[in-house]
Each structure stands twice: as C-alpha cells, then as structure tokens.
Amino acid sequence: METWIRFGLLGLGPGGIYALSALGIVIAYRASGTLNFASGAMGALAAFFFFELRDAYGIAWELALVATLGLGAAMGAALQLGVLRQLRNSSPLTKLIATLGALIVFQGLAVAIWDDEQRLVRPVIKAVQVNFTDTLSVGRDRLILLGLAAVLAAILAIIYRKTMFGLATTAVAENRRAAASVGWSAPRIELYNWMIGGALSALAGVLLAPITGLKASTLSLLVIPALAAALIGGFSSFTLTVAGGLIIGIAESELSRYNGDIPGISRAVPFLIIVVVMIAGGRARPTRADLPTRLPRPGTGRVLPTISLVGGAGAIVYALLASDAWVIALIFACIAGLMILSVVVVTGYGGQLSLSQWALAGFAAWVSSRLAVSTSMGFWESAIIAIIATIPVAVIVGLPALRSRGVNLAIATVGLALLIEAMILGNGDLTGGFGGTETVPPNFFGLELDAVLTPTRYAIFAIVVVTFSAMIVANVRRSRTGLRLLSVRSNERAAAALGINVFGVKLYAFALASVFAALAGVLAAFQNRFVLFQQFNVFGSIEFVTYSVIGGVGWVLGAMLSGLAAPDSILPKVLDTLFDLGDWIIVLLGGVVLIIIMAAPEGIAARWAQVGRKIRKPPEPRPAPVFERRPHTDLTIRIEDLCVQFGGVVALDHVSMEVPPRSITGLIGPNGAGKTTLLDAVTGFTKPTSGRVLVDDRDITSMSPTRRSRLGLGRSFQTVELFEEMSVRENLLTAVERHDNKRYLIDPLKPGQLPMSELMLQVIDDFNLEPHLGASPSELPQGLRRIVGIARAILNEPSVLFLDEPAAGLDERETAELGGLLRRIVDEYKIAIVLVEHDVPLVMDICSHIVVLDFGGMIAEGDPESIKRDPKVVAAYLGSEDGESRGSDDEPAPTGATE
Numbered sequence: 001m002e003t004w005i006r007f008g009l010l011g012l013g014p015g016g017i018y019a020l021s022a023l024g025i026v027i028a029y030r031a032s033g034t035l036n037f038a039s040g041a042m043g044a045l046a047a048f049f050f051f052e053l054r055d056a057y058g059i060a061w062e063l064a065l066v067a068t069l070g071l072g073a074a075m076g077a078a079l080q081l082g083v084l085r086q087l088r089n090s091s092p093l094t095k096l097i098a099t100l101g102a103l104i105v106f107q108g109l110a111v112a113i114w115d116d117e118q119r120l121v122r123p124v125i126k127a128v129q130v131n132f133t134d135t136l137s138v139g140r141d142r143l144i145l146l147g148l149a150a151v152l153a154a155i156l157a158i159i160y161r162k163t164m165f166g167l168a169t170t171a172v173a174e175n176r177r178a179a180a181s182v183g184w185s186a187p188r189i190e191l192y193n194w195m196i197g198g199a200l201s202a203l204a205g206v207l208l209a210p211i212t213g214l215k216a217s218t219l220s221l222l223v224i225p226a227l228a229a230a231l232i233g234g235f236s237s238f239t240l241t242v243a244g245g246l247i248i249g250i251a252e253s254e255l256s257r258y259n260g261d262i263p264g265i266s267r268a269v270p271f272l273i274i275v276v277v278m279i280a281g282g283r284a285r286p287t288r289a290d291l292p293t294r295l296p297r298p299g300t301g302r303v304l305p306t307i308s309l310v311g312g313a314g315a316i317v318y319a320l321l322a323s324d325a326w327v328i329a330l331i332f333a334c335i336a337g338l339m340i341l342s343v344v345v346v347t348g349y350g351g352q353l354s355l356s357q358w359a360l361a362g363f364a365a366w367v368s369s370r371l372a373v374s375t376s377m378g379f380w381e382s383a384i385i386a387i388i389a390t391i392p393v394a395v396i397v398g399l400p401a402l403r404s405r406g407v408n409l410a411i412a413t414v415g416l417a418l419l420i421e422a423m424i425l426g427n428g429d430l431t432g433g434f435g436g437t438e439t440v441p442p443n444f445f446g447l448e449l450d451a452v453l454t455p456t457r458y459a460i461f462a463i464v465v466v467t468f469s470a471m472i473v474a475n476v477r478r479s480r481t482g483l484r485l486l487s488v489r490s491n492e493r494a495a496a497a498l499g500i501n502v503f504g505v506k507l508y509a510f511a512l513a514s515v516f517a518a519l520a521g522v523l524a525a526f527q528n529r530f531v532l533f534q535q536f537n538v539f540g541s542i543e544f545v546t547y548s549v550i551g552g553v554g555w556v557l558g559a560m561l562s563g564l565a566a567p568d569s570i571l572p573k574v575l576d577t578l579f580d581l582g583d584w585i586i587v588l589l590g591g592v593v594l595i596i597i598m599a600a601p602e603g604i605a606a607r608w609a610q611v612g613r614k615i616r617k618p619p620e621p622r623p624a625p626v627f628e629r630r631p632h633t634d635l636t637i638r639i640e641d642l643c644v645q646f647g648g649v650v651a652l653d654h655v656s657m658e659v660p661p662r663s664i665t666g667l668i669g670p671n672g673a674g675k676t677t678l679l680d681a682v683t684g685f686t687k688p689t690s691g692r693v694l695v696d697d698r699d700i701t702s703m704s705p706t707r708r709s710r711l712g713l714g715r716s717f718q719t720v721e722l723f724e725e726m727s728v729r730e731n732l733l734t735a736v737e738r739h740d741n742k743r744y745l746i747d748p749l750k751p752g753q754l755p756m757s758e759l760m761l762q763v764i765d766d767f768n769l770e771p772h773l774g775a776s777p778s779e780l781p782q783g784l785r786r787i788v789g790i791a792r793a794i795l796n797e798p799s800v801l802f803l804d805e806p807a808a809g810l811d812e813r814e815t816a817e818l819g820g821l822l823r824r825i826v827d828e829y830k831i832a833i834v835l836v837e838h839d840v841p842l843v844m845d846i847c848s849h850i851v852v853l854d855f856g857g858m859i860a861e862g863d864p865e866s867i868k869r870d871p872k873v874v875a876a877y878l879g880s881e882d883g884e885s886r887g888s889d890d891e892p893a894p895t896g897a898t899e
Contacts, residue, residue, distance in 0.1 A: 153238040501706050549596060655691075
C-alpha cells in the first residue's frame with residue numbers, strides 16, 4: 001500500500017503541470033471555441049527562453065520567469081491576432097488546423113534556435129524532501145505544484161464567475177453579436193483570454209522541463225495530457241480540469257512501475273481510459289441543438305486526363321534524370337502524398353478529424369518489415385498482409401467517431417495513436433531494439449527495387465502506387481459511396497433520415513483511409529535498410545493533417561501538391577538548396593501553412609478550380625442510367641401512450657394518435673407544445689421514456705432512424721438541413737441511393753454513373769428543379785431550399801412523410817403553392833403526410849385530420865371544423881375573437897426539450 005501511495009505522490013508534480021497547461025487550453029477555448037493544439041509547443045519555446053535567460057545570461061529566475069510569462073502571453077496574442085482573427089468566419093476545423101500550423105512554427109523555432117538535443121536543467125523549485133513517515137516522503141516541489149494548480153483553478157473560477165471580465169467571456173463564447181450589442185468587444189475579450197492561456201502554457205513548460213528534460217519535441221507532447229485533462233473538465237470547468245490533470249499524472253506514475261513488463265503502458269493506459277469514458281459519455285447522433293459543422297468544400301473527384309498524364313509523365317522523367325538526393329526527395333513526396341490522400345478520405349470526404357494516420361502507417365510498416373525479416377515472405381506478401389492487418393486497427397481507432405465529433409474525436413484519435421506508438425512502435429522487444437528492423441529490398445518480377453542502390457526504380461514504383469491510389473480516391477468521390485460519405489460529413493441527422501447507415505459510413509472512411517496510410521507506411525519501411533519506428537510518432541500524424549491544407553483537405557490534386565511541400569520533399573529541398581535554411585525550413589513550412597490557411601482556407605487546388613470554372617464551362621452531366629421506383633406500400637402509423645422527458649421537463653405526456661395511409665394529418669399547437677419532439681420520437685431521433693410506435697402492428701420503438709427510414713418513414717427538418725457541400729443534384733441523388741453495401745467494395749475501382757430513378761425525373765419536373773440542379777443549397781432562396789428538402793424526402797420513397805414547418809419563412813403566394821404541392825404528393829405519389837405547422841389557414845385548408853398539442857399533451861383531435869370550434873384549442877392556440885390565447889407568442893420550451 002505504501003508503494004502505491006509513494007508513486008501516487010510522485011505523480012502529483014506532472015499532474016499539476018498537466019493541469020496548468022490544461023487550464024490555459026480551457027481559457028482560450030471558453031472564449032473562442034477553438035482548441036489550442038499549439039499549447040505544448042508554446043510551452044517548449046518558453047522553457048528554452050527561460051533557461052537561456054537564467055542559466056546562460058545569469059538573470060535571476062524571478063525576472064526570467066516574468067519575461068517568460070510575457071513571451072507566453074505574446075505567443076497567445078500573436079496566434080489570436082495574426083491567425084485566428086483572420087479566420088473568424090472560417091470553419092472550426094480550419095481554425096483547429098491553424099493551431100496545428102502554429103504548433104509546427106513554435107516547435108520549429110525552438111529547434112532552429114536551440115536544436116533538439118535533450119538537456120538536463122536545474123529545477124525552478126528545489127526538490128526538498130517532505131517526510132510523512134520514516135519510509136514515506138515526497139519532494140516539496142510536487143506539493144507546491146499541486147497547490148499552485150489548485151489555487152489557480154480557484155482564482156480562475158472566481159474571476160470567470162464573479163467578475164465582469166468572466167461574464168463578458170461567457171457572453172462572447174455564446175453569442176458574439178449579442179455581446180457586442182451591450183458594449184463588449186468580442187475580439188478584445190478573445191485576445192485577453194488567449195494571452196492568459198499563452199502565459200499558463202509558458203509556465204507549464206518551464207515547470208515540466210526539469211522533470212522530462214529540456215527538449216522541444218518532448219515538451220510539445222505536453223499538449224496531449226493537457227488536452228485529455230481539459231476534456232475531463234468539459235473544456236469549461238476549472239476544478240474538473242485540475243482533477244483530470246492530477247488523475248492522469250497519478251495514473252502515469254502508478255503504471256510506470258510496470259513499464260519493464262509492458263513497455264509504454266504508463267503513457268498509453270490513462271489516455272485509453274479517457275477514450276473509453278468519452279465514448280461512454282458521448283452521443284450516438286447529434287441533437288437538434290447541435291449545429292452541423294461547416295467544413296472546407298471537397299473537390300468533385302473529376303479526373304482531367306491531360307493534367308494526370310502530364311503530371312505522371314513529368315514525375316517519371318524527373319526520377320530518370322535527377323540525382324539520387326533529389327530522387328529520394330521525390331520518394332518522400334510520394335509517401336507524403338499517400339498520407340494526405342488518407343486524410344482526404346477520412347477528413348475531406350468523411351468529415352472525421354483523425355490525428356492517428358501516421359501511427360497507422362507505422363503499424364503497417366511494423367507488420368510488413370517484421371514479416372519480411374522473420375518469415376520467408378517476400379515484399380508483396382508482407383505488404384498485402386500489413387494493409388489487411390491495418391484495416392481492423394483503423395476501425396478500432398474510428399470507434400470513438402460513433403459517439404464523438406470534432407474536437408473530442410481529434411483528442412480520442414491522438415490518444416489511440418499514442419497507444420499504438422507506446423505499446424508497439426516504441427516497444428523494443430517488438431521492433432528489434434534501438435537499431436530498428438533490417439529490411440529486405442523489394443523485388444518486382446525479378447527486378448530489384450532497392451531504394452538505397454537504385455532509388456530511381458523505387459521512385460517510379462512509388463509514383464505508380466500514389467497515382468493508382470489517387471485514381472481510387474477520385475473514383476470514391478464520384479460514386480454512390482462518395483455521396484454517402486459527404487452526406488454524413490455534412491449532416492448526420494439528415495443522412496440518417498434518408499436511410500444512410502451513419503455508423504457504417506464513418507467506419508468505412510477510417511478503413512479506406514487506412515489502406516493509403518498503410519501503403520505509405522510500407523513504402524517508408526522499405527525505403528531504407530533499417531526501419532526506425534520512432535519516426536512514426538504522434539506529431540507525424542498532426543503534421544500531415546496540417547500540410548493537407550496547402551493543397552486542400554478535400555481534393556485529390558491537393559494531396560499531390562501538399563505532398564510536394566511536406567518535410568524532406570521536393571519544395572523544402574529546393575528552398576534549402578537555394579537559401580541553406582537548415583532547421584529553419586520547418587518554421588518556413590509552418591508559416592506557409594498559416595498563410596495559405598488565411599489566404600485560401602480551402603487550399604490551392606480549390607483556388608485553381610475556381611479559376612478553371614471561370615475559364616471553361618463545366619461539362620454537362622452525362623445521361624445516367626434510370627431504374628424503376630420501388631413498389632409502393634401503404635403503412636399505418638400508430639402512436640400509443642408516448643412519453644418523452646428531458647430531465648425534469650415533460651416534453652410529451654401520454655400522446656396517442658393514428659396516421660392512416662394517403663392522408664394529411666395536421667399537428668398544431670403553441671411553441672413548446674411538443675410537436676417537433678413527437679416527430680423526433682416517431683422517426684427515431686429521440687428515445688421515448690415510455691409508450692410505443694407501431695407500423696402496421698410492428699413495434700419500431702427501439703429501431704434506429706436509419707431502419708425506420710428504410711421501413712418507409714421519411715421526414716424533413718425545421719431548419720431544412722440540406723447537404724450544403726453538395727449540389728442540388730447530389731442532394732437528390734443521395735435520396736435515390738439504394739444502400740447496397742457491395743458498392744463500398746466496387747466504387748473505389750469502378751464507380752460508374754450515379755443512377756437516377758424514374759421518380760427522380762418526375763419530381764424534378766413536377767417541382768421545377770431542373771434550372772437549379774447544379775446550384776449549391778446556399779445559393780437558393782429559403783422557399784426553394786424548403787422545396788428541395790421536400791423533394792429529397794420524397795425521393796427516398798417513404799410511405800409516410802413527416803414535414804416540420806415547411807411553410808416557415810414563405811410568403812402568402814409561396815404558402816398557397818406549397819399547399820397545392822402537398823395535395824399532389826398525397827394524390828400522385830400516394831404518400832401520407834404528417835404536417836407540423838404554425839400556419840393555421842394552411843393546416844385547415846389541406847388536412848383531413850388535425851391533432852392539437854399543448855404542454856406535451858393532446859388536448860384535441862378531429863376534422864378541421866371541429867378543431868376550430870373546440871374551446872380548449874381556441875383558448876390554448878387559435879384564440880377567440882377578443883384575441884385572448886397563448887398562441888405561438890409564448891416563451892418556447894427549454895432548448896432541446898420540445899421544439
């Protein structure tokens with residue numbers, strides 16, 4: 001027991017430092033909603049600065065610390081003013097990647113100025129032992145660090161809860177426009193918070209350096225446990241953040257006793273626990289309160305033969321004519337291109353921010369090289385097995401995506417990458433020790449592809465691999481699988497409502513991306529005679545995601561351009577040759593990334609495409625194959641005693657109703673009555689507390705939205721929720737899709753034409769959508785957006801269609817046209833409609849049966865005439881002649897509870 005206590009006390013020091021760094025991350029996130037991945041690198045640069053002042057120049061540590069805190073604040077200000085403020089209208093993903101670019105710059109500065117050799121430095125706080133018993137003691141510095149973190153958390157909690165600055169920070173985070181309306185400057189508030197966060201990052205770096213050693217790459221890793229601690233605190237609670245930092249520090253210390261038996265366990269297990277906790281506390285799908293994350297627009301996947309032939313031929317000629325040193329740079333470009341293709345698939349197409357791709361490449365390199373050495377397998381057999389083995393690992397890495405998104409998913413994938421690095425790639429027993437694994441040169445039908453002796457052959461082989469991979473990625477974008485990926489990336493709720501298996505699509509994105517990461521890992525492994533697995537570290541994954549923005553994170557051509565600009569590739573070699581930059585090349589590349597993010601957030605390839613569209617007319621879509629619509633089945637929906645509660649709020653209270661086939665049923669009531677909650681419960685987006693939903697006597701209460709959609713339940717959304725990154729044509733084609741799982745295997749090799757149904761041709765004609773098929777949803781007026789949303793729902797061929805306020809925002813003429821359109825849907829398409837609407841004349845005009853809700857309960861149902869005369873409905877919603885009613889002017893129910 002005493003041993004456990006001793007190691008726990010030893011973990012208080014690192015835990016306190018993790019907490020300090022995490023507090024800086026939380027402060028910046030509370031103000032801006034942007035996660036500062038550069039926090040650890042800022043701490044590293046500050047630590048070098050502090051110890052240079054104290055040890056090299058003899059400045060008193062107190063003065064050196066004040067100057068260092070000022071440097072930290074300056075770095076925070078530079079990042080916020082120079083980069084993030086310029087990206088205020090950009091997507092959260094773009095801002096996060098910008099902090100990754102800042103990480104490269106700050107870490108690069110530390111290496112360029114002071115090199116990356118580890119140094120031992122005297123601690124800032126003297127490690128005087130404090131004795132608890134004769135055999136149990138702990139350094140005073142550990143207790144001071146614990147106290148510092150706790151006191152600082154308490155002070156910050158008071159400041160952000162009780163002071164005007166804290167209130168202003170909260171206001172800016174929730175609503176910048178509302179905060180500005182009361183005189184608070186959002187940019188200034190954000191700046192001050194980023195300065196405070198930068199100063200805390202600097203303090204954490206200074207205090208950690210004596211424990212880990214003064215090394216830029218090591219100190220930059222401080223961001224990983226700090227992010228985990230901030231995650232435990234929900235990026236808002238200072239107390240829980242400090243507790244999270246201490247838990248991680250103590251867990252690392254306790255598990256370090258077992259590093260001899262299980263190398264890397266002390267680094268890996270705490271983060272694995274956090275991932276598990278995060279998955280358990282996450283949500284399977286976003287709620288209505290969660291706004292879709294706006295991502296950079298993806299490319300079209302269209303292959304231009306001229307550019308492809310010229311690029312491929314040029315690369316081969318370059319490999320034949322260049323010297324060995326320049327050919328090796330080309331090999332690096334191909335490896336980087338493959339890595340960024342994996343980012344294009346999982347992030348650009350799938351919308352899942354994965355910071356573990358380079359670790360997956362390392363896993364494939366480990367499998368292939370160890371098989372080639374320890375068995376009689378040749379290069380091809382070991383490479384194929386490595387690729388196959390990497391896919392299930394990637395699926396495991398992708399599991400957090402089923403219950404987390406955005407920032408949380410990024411942290412989870414970093415944690416899993418660290419697990420792979422610590423448990424496998426950093427385990428000398430598995431990798432051949434410090435010297436790595438000796439490889440056998442690949443052989444292609446008797447032709448030796450030795451990257452050392454014949455780099456030109458190896459380079460041509462790498463060009464063929466990356467070209468073929470690029471074609472596969474382009475095929476996926478143009479295929480039905482590509483539509484599934486983009487729909488899930490754009491809006492998970494809308495995708496599920498169309499019958500798309502959101503979970504399956506996410507895991508497929510990770511699996512397919514892992515194939516290209518594995519190819520990169522195999523090429524990297526056999527590039528040298530010895531594989532050093534230390535190169536496959538967490539920062540490699542971060543760097544490849546960062547460099548992907550140079551060309552464009554959703555563009556195949558962008559992956560090739562980004563590969564040329566990656567470290568050790570052709571562009572860095574050109575710059576180094578011309579200007580002899582040495583270690584400064586990394587700083588320059590990081591700066592280039594930041595400039596491109598600000599000037600062209602969607603990448604160079606997207607800019608080229610914009611210019612190309614102005615120069616030449618886009619090609620007309622080729623005639624697509626047309627298939628017959630599915631046989632129509634009439635369904636009857638029965639809702640029995642349905643209840644929904646959100647905490648103590650009763651959103652639905654024992655509601656029962658029936659929806660007969662080929663009818664229009666109206667659902668009306670005041671705001672907060674529970675109408676949209678009823679739609680969510682019936683279509684599977686909200687879990688009922690009790691009651692049942694039946695379709696033709698079949699209980700579907702426990703079914704997912706996807707299964708309900710495929711059974712015949714369709715819906716539109718109050719906020720329309722079109723797929724914004726796709727054209728109107730692609731939005732409609734997504735609904736036509738038949739959900740054939742074989743397409744996941746066929747599309748990468750043979751995408752074919754996107755098929756249309758007879759129903760799609762009819763709907764396009766009936767809804768007069770032909771002139772708008774090539775437009776983006778953001779280019780359409782609100783009324784037309786709603787029409788497109790209804791058309792997309794019809795193309796999914798439902799038997800019952802739930803429409804949530806389709807007339808919202810329409811004028812009188814448009815509303816009248818909508819009423820006629822809804823009648824035609826019932827008459828011509830044989831679809832029953834449940835209409836949630838505040839436009840009472842429209843409901844009374846077209847509905848054969850009306851249900852009225854109030855405070856979550858049903859107060860009336862019947863035909864329009866009986867509803868008009870019902871005194872309860874008149875009092876609660878319609879109003880009497882003297883105007884007395886609550887109507888729709890009441891305060892709405894709590895967010896996420898009813899509607």
